[in-house]
Amino acid sequence: MRKSKRTRLKAAGWVVGSVKEFLGLSEADTALIEMKLALSQSLRDRRKKQGLSQVQLAERLQSSQSRVAKIEAGDPSVSMDLLVSSLLILGASSADLAKTIRGGEKRKGPHAA
Amino acid sequence: MRKSKRTRLKAAGWVVGSVKEFLGLSEADTALIEMKLALSQSLRDRRKKQGLSQVQLAERLQSSQSRVAKIEAGDPSVSMDLLVSSLLILGASSADLAKTIRGGEKRKGPHAA
DNA sequence: TGACGCCATGTCAGATATGACATATGATCC
DNA sequence: GGATCATATGTCATATCTGACATGGCGTCA
Incomplete structure (x- = not known):
């Protein structure tokens, strides 16, 4: 993702689903953001569960x-590295992360981690 | 991951599998590194395939x-964000990423190595 | 030999992320 | 009310990442 977009994103607080083409986000951009949001949700769930x-x-x-x-x-100032390593430290497995990342898109069993 | 470790990692060129406890890496550290390596491999494959x-x-x-x-x-100076968005731009789907991330670890189907 | 394409590695200025701190809100308890 | 806890939000110095550039290795072709 380019900086200009990230900047606009930050300004907008990146409300993903809703303001997609408003900000001129590419498919890749939105996919990345959605992955990050899924991971942050997953982290919160894990923390609370523990x-x-x-x-x-x-x-x-x-x-x-x-x-x-x-x-x-899901603050834009948070990197994927931080998200993932935080989840790993909370005990998530690679498989857990994979499930979370795959996101809403064609998930198999009941809901995810 | 802490900076001190990342620094040592950088110095060592992070040869994951081999120098695990030598550098005092935690499970989370190595898992993250392995995920990144899997992603970078995946990127190279995709690029060549195209x-x-x-x-x-x-x-x-x-x-x-x-x-x-x-x-x-798999240079340590490369973030997961860059890895993932690069893959997305090359056309990878969330499901593709999920598969890559899940890595060798207990994949379903026929047994993996 | 030289020229060219492809990839690796080092460096660096500028961009971005991080941890820490201060401060604010809301809930709960006494 | 006041005290305490959990969470949110803003700011900032410093750490880290990024794109760009230079350069070198290696194979190929003429």
Whole structure:
């Protein structure tokens, strides 16, 4: 994704589904954003399932509460690397991540991780 | 992953499989690296399958040949975001990415290596 | 031999992400 | 009300990533 788009995205708070062609996003752009949103949701679910607060998770990640909040909020300032490694630290397997990433698109069994 | 580790990793050129505990990598660290390597391999395969040179791919990605080389080489300086968006631009679907990410680890069908 | 195409590797300025901090909101309890 | 906890949001210095450029290796062809 190019910087110009990312900038507009940041300005708009990237509301994906709704403002797709409004921002002139490519298929690749939206796909990436959707993957990230799915991952952030997954992280929040995992954290809650483990009964952790954002502060506690931040400790495990060796980060800060504010960053955890941004991760879960799908903030554009959060990289995929951070999302994925956070999930891994919370115990997600590659298969779990794969399921999450595949997203809504043709999922098999009941819902995902 | 922490910076200290990334630094050592960079220094070592991150040879994953072999120097795992030598660098004191956690499970999450190695899992992330393996995912990235799988993605970079996948990118190279896709590019070749489409008969593109690194220069041509760089044009599509609006990047440079050297970065494409680093992406495919699994260089530590390449983020997951770049890997994924590159693959998406080459036409990979979320499902394709999911398959790649799931990696060797317990794939269904006939047994994998 | 030289010229050319393809890929690898090093470097660097500028762009982006990160952790940390401050601060704000809302909920709950006393 | 006040205190406490969980979460959100803004800012900022520093760390990291990115594209671009230079250069070198390697094979091929004339």
